[in-house]
Amino acid sequence: MPQRTIIHIDMNAFFASVEQSLKPELRGKPIAVIGSAKRTVITTASYEARAWGVKTGMTVYEGKKLCPSLILVVGDNRRYAETSRRIVEMMKDFTPMIEVFSIDEAFLDVTGSLRLFGGAERIAYLLKARIRETLGLTCSVGIAPNKLLAKLASEMKKPDGLTVIRQEEVSEILERVPVRDLCGVGRRTADQLALLGIRTCGDLGRFPAGLLRKKFGVTGERLMMMGRGVDESPVVPEEEAGEVKSVSHSTTLDRDITDQGDILRELLKLSEMVGRRARKYDVWGKTVSLQIRFADFDTTIARQLTLTEHTNRTDEIYRAATSILRETQLPQAVRLLGVRLSNLRYRSTELPLFPEERKKALASDAMDSVNGKYGGCRVTLGTLLEEDAASHVISPAWRPGGIRNIDVE
DNA sequence: TCTGGGGTCCTAGGACCC
């Protein structure tokens, strides 16, 4: 593969920064963006809050304990998605080769744009300036010969950083970098590697390939390459991205529940959320999974059922979910419920042939347009009239557009 | 006063068919 130049952009404390940029009274203050549900965690902490030790994933209680003056802000996912879209538009002025990695991260392959703009650093500089001037937001940028290293580089200086890793510096830099810093090496893998005496990328790259393969299978091969800073994976623009493989919704309940009726009510809501999104994007799934996390938090199970036909109808998803539930022991109260549709097929063929089926399919469509208009989950098969909390949760993993955007309008 | 949600990929075992 010829030499490439990849830029990784990582928005700094994205959700919190958007809030601060929007509301001047929050600027310079320790704030934490949280979800709207009762049992929520901190999604993003501002840099002022981070100075107190507040981190993503902490409970509100933990955050407050570390930083009593912490200001809590319920996230507004539509605004973040919209801001993300605007940033991607700005990137398009420099290259069409943009891979949106999450709502606040993207990779740009600028190999073909270098001459036009006078180099990668200049592109990064111009882009940073535009984002700062139009949105009041900062980002950290990494420039390197591949995605793995570009991402590593962007992590090196935060906030508002710009770090370049040149091919000739790779091995020297990786010698000191802990394996855990690589995107793809999590805590478990890092622990396993530590047992083999591997601490840094340098150690990893030198380790006998055969032993890695034996211990980690296919992953071992990749690990070794990562240790050497080798990554040939291309930047994949949205238009060329593969089709989504599953659609799911889950919710941690306000309180642990045991009542069958309560559980069924939640399952219907979740089935409707999944079905509606699947119908909107015209995907049909053959496998329905039910996920249950119990009161002890540590026990989480997932049971799946493959149907004979593909579907995206709420009632069929719900029926499958309840049928799994009937076969499942519930030794404890239920903390979280989730419904997933997978084994997906794209695009409907025709409306069902038989009148009865046809009527149900059309009813689903009508329901969608009502729900779409008023938001939330007001009209369902049953009599669920409550505003749906699940539609207000936020997650940085969302893509700003397409099927991955949960915020179905 | 505990611990969110939406995804992808990999592994390992079993059923079933040829």
Place this chain on the structure above:
DNA sequence: TCTGGGGTCCTAGGACCC
């Protein structure tokens, strides 16, 4: 009356990412 292996689909769980 005994033994084979490859391919495919399904299921459960875990690691990882944001």
